[in-house]
Amino acid sequence: MLIKVSNLIFEYTNFRALNELSFSIPSGSITALVGPNGAGKTTLLRCLSALEQPLTGSINIDGIDVLEHPRLCHRKIGYLSDFFGLYDRLTIRQCLHFVARAQGIKTEDCKSAILRVSQQLNISDRLDKTPAELSRGLRQRVAIAQAIIHQPKVVLLDEPASGLDPEARHLLADLFLELQQQGMTLIVSSHILSELEAYSTDMLVLREGRIIEQVSIKEKSQQLKAFKLVLTHPVSELAAVLSTIDELSQLEINAEQAVFKLNGNKDTQNEVLKILLAHQLPVCEFSPIITNLQDAYLSTVKQ
Amino acid sequence: MNPEFQRHLYLEFSISRLIGMPVFLLVILSSSYLLDDLRFEKGVSYSALGLYTLIVLFWGAKQAANSIFDELQNNTWDIQKTSAISAWSLAWGKLLGSTLYNWYGGFFCLLVYTLATPEPEYIALNWVYFLGGGLLAQGFSLLVSLFSLRRRQSFNTGFSYLLVLVALMFIVPVMLNSHDIYQKTLVWYGESYNLAHFIGFSLIIACIWTITGIYRLLSEELSVRTLPWVWLSFIGFLIFYLTGFFIGDVEEPEFTLFMTSIMVCFGVCIIASYLLLFIDENNPMLPRKLWIYSQQAQWIRMFQEMPCWMVTVILVLPSTLFLTLTYPVEAIEEIYPYPLVIYLLMLRDIGVLLFFSYAVNPKRAMGLTLLYMICLYGLLPAIFLSTNAEIIAGFILPVFNENLLLAISISMLQTGVIGFLLFQRWQKRVMAISYN
Known part of the structure; x- marks a missing residue:
């Protein structure tokens, strides 16, 4: 040091x-x-x-x-x-x-x-x-x-x-x-x-x-690698489906939308997406939430 | 070349300024020559010395003070503080660099003086006087501006002119009548010395101490941790120097020397404590720092942070006790200057100044303290004495009491009350620090 x-x-x-x-x-x-x-x-x-x-x-x-x-x-x-x-x-x-x-x-x-x-x-x-x-x-x-x-x-x-x-x-x-x-x-x-x-x-x-x-900051951005899933319409079994996927954590489900943390690389993302589609969920968006330093700072300060 | 000196060279010297100074001096001195009936002697030499005084002493003192305050004003002080330049380089770079143009003009003045003086036999030592006087005036000014910097207070350049008077005390007698000064003698430690030589020697010593003081203050400003050895050495030197004037032909020289030294030590330390207390910073955080360092047994750190006035107050205590126990006090017109009483009154005054300094807005602390001192040492005793209320006067100013114990008791009471109030205020200001 x-x-x-x-x-x-x-x-x-x-x-x-x-x-x-x-x-x-x-x-x-x-x-x-x-x-x-x-x-x-x-x-x-x-x-x-x-x-x-x-x-x-x-x-x-x-x-x-x-x-x-x-x-x-x-x-x-x-x-x-x-x-x-x-x-x-x-x-x-x-x-x-x-x-x-x-x-x-x-x-x-x-x-x-x-x-x-x-x-x-x-x-x-x-x-x-x-x-x-x-x-x-x-x-x-x-x-x-x-x-x-x-x-x-x-x-x-x-x-x-x-x-x-x-x-x-x-x-x-x-x-x-x-x-x-x-x-x-x-x-x-x-x-x-x-x-x-x-x-x-x-x-x-x-x-x-x-x-x-x-x-x-690299670690921080990796820690905050959050994903957003948006469906075309609300699906009642969404929570149940997501809870079965081991790679997901910190789930926040709101009607036709869910936010969660995904641990893993691009292949894992691909696997998760396959599972979602296999359950015939009407996925219209599945993307990482881009967090910046300001978000990280604000979340730290709020804590 | 010293970078600070070189920076001032860049600032102070341009072709126009280099030409301007001699031309200006030529005009003034030519006028003096014409007015003195075309005689190149006393009139011209006095004019040259007058110009020297203005350019080197007064203007030079202002320039020396500004070498610090320009840095503050332009926010460039941090550049110097975060550089690797040593305090010593900075001290002489500022002192000589900022005044170099004044010395340039002063050199021409002294040259004309040398050629025109009617007393050429004294010229070599007179040069020592004039150069030393100039350096002392500028050095004093820089020294006091550094003290102002510690207090983060603006420095009144008018004050630097006042300091010039100290330097003038050395050189005016020489200016006016060299011959007389060179014929007189002075007794120091029982030995007779030529007055002119003695003053010249004292001037050189004063310059050395002034530059040492600048160096130490700059060291502190540059965050270099220092113990107060230089200050203690200076006090020791002052005691040695001043004692010499009080030692004459006596029957018991050794006892007299010892006793006189103790008395001079007492006087020097009391005056130095007051002087430093008034010009140094009095931050309420300082006692807290000292307290924490003493708690952690970081004694060296504690003495590094201890202000010089506090060191002096501690230093004067042994001589106070010694004089109280051995020295028979003689009344001076109903005033009994008991050493312990004087010491306690000094502690009380220190308490008062610190009490005002620890206020939320301490800007008027010095003025308020001086006002209080005028009242307690002059106005109130005078009022009560004039109305024959000597007892009340004795309670206000205990030196009016012939009884030593009573005088000490009253002084202790006053010091205790002020000490209590000071402690309350200090606690309120500092101990209530928010720890978030």
Whole structure:
């Protein structure tokens, strides 16, 4: 595990923002950090990046105790704040050069690092402009370039897509996947669940400072592999027929319609359909119910 | 090159600014030359020093403070906090980088001063004064802005100008009359020293401590856990430095040195506690953290989190008890400055400030505390004394009581009441944390 958090407690004057959080995040994953407003997402990211000191608990990133050695850890972390700022009086090149040097990149290597990261974020043609001259989307890209210029192992992004148009969000999703392919581990906090779905491998759901679920999104979608059966008209023996099929579970029958979980592959689906037709049920629809991250999140939060 | 220093180079230096500064100085100093009947001496040298004061001390102090507040205003402070740059690099990068343009202008001023001064024999040490004075003014300003940052309060740049006055105390005597300063002597630990050399040496030491203070505050800001060794060393140095002024020709030098050191320690720690308490952050979460760490026997962690004023309050206790038991207090116009009473009154004042600081809206805590102190230390005793109600005055300000036990009892009562109220408020604010 690349990131290990144990018994993390963070308190503000009137409330406990993080309540004994413990979790691990594997290397090379993209974890969606989701939860309602005030759940503690930003506080958690700030603790992970050693910007805030928790009351108790420990954070270990790639073998480094973050709370004991924050500056060492910063060489391995890239952090993008929700309300990020840029040095508006410097050119983008100067901004990137400053951050590269501040992250310990040698002067002679800065040029290549700036070139690499600017190409990666499609800002090569704007290096001699100042951030003040750029649109919100481009400023966001510059901020991300600053966060990853030192090729950190872990990238923490707090609401990176807020304020971006759909096209910019799509580009951002591609970028995150690219960073993942390069071996980086990302934790992305966002409210836009549809966007997170495009690139996240894991989901960490926070609510009122506690983890209410941590799950691999693939697993989650497999767990929720629900099917819908619709008949042309109600059949009284529908429940009896469905109850005889072993592969089905969690049956919900409503007149001419049934929803159930089906464990198995396409062949099993085919077998089940054959059985339904063999019982001469007037099937007009038999299809998987497509669940997305939002459904999964909402069902988790409701639980 | 230090990245923070280089960033300021990008910001501060452009061709137009590089040309602009010498041209501006040339115009002003030429005017001074013309007004001084075309004499290139005292008038011009004073003008150059005046310009130096404005550019390096006043403007420089503002620039140093802004090197922190611009980061906050532009939301770029997190970039620096999550970088790998060390606190030391950041400290000198900010201090020298943000003021580099001022030093550029200051250099021209000092050059003209060197050429025009009527006292060229003192020029080398005078340069130490002026450079040290500039660095001290800017360093103070940066230091106080870092304290404001801890309190998450905006920094009044006008205040940085006030800090410049401290640095000016060192250099104004030299500016006005170098000759006199160089002829005078000063007694320190019974030895005679040249006043000018002593002030120059003290200035350099002050600069070193200021920069060390900046480094430590930046370390804390960058989440680097530190024990209060530097603060304790600074207090130790202050005691050593100030004791030297009170040691003269005495019959029992060893006893006097020890006793004087204890008395200076008492005075320094009391003043330092008040000063730090007023400028440092007073978050109600802090006692809770200390309490939890002590419960978990995490003593190092507890001392890492302990604010320096609290360390000083603990430090002053042995000297307070020692002086109370050994030092015969002499009345100063009906006032009996018993050390233990002063200590208890300090605890009471700390309690009052914390009581206001732990309120839901603590913005006016400092103002309210100062108001209360003016009333309890000045207005109310003065009113009762003027109406010959000395007993009531003695209850308000216990140092008016000749009886030590009575004075201690009243102080303890006042401290106890404030302590109780403070505890109630703290419990209400912090112990009622919602655990979801």
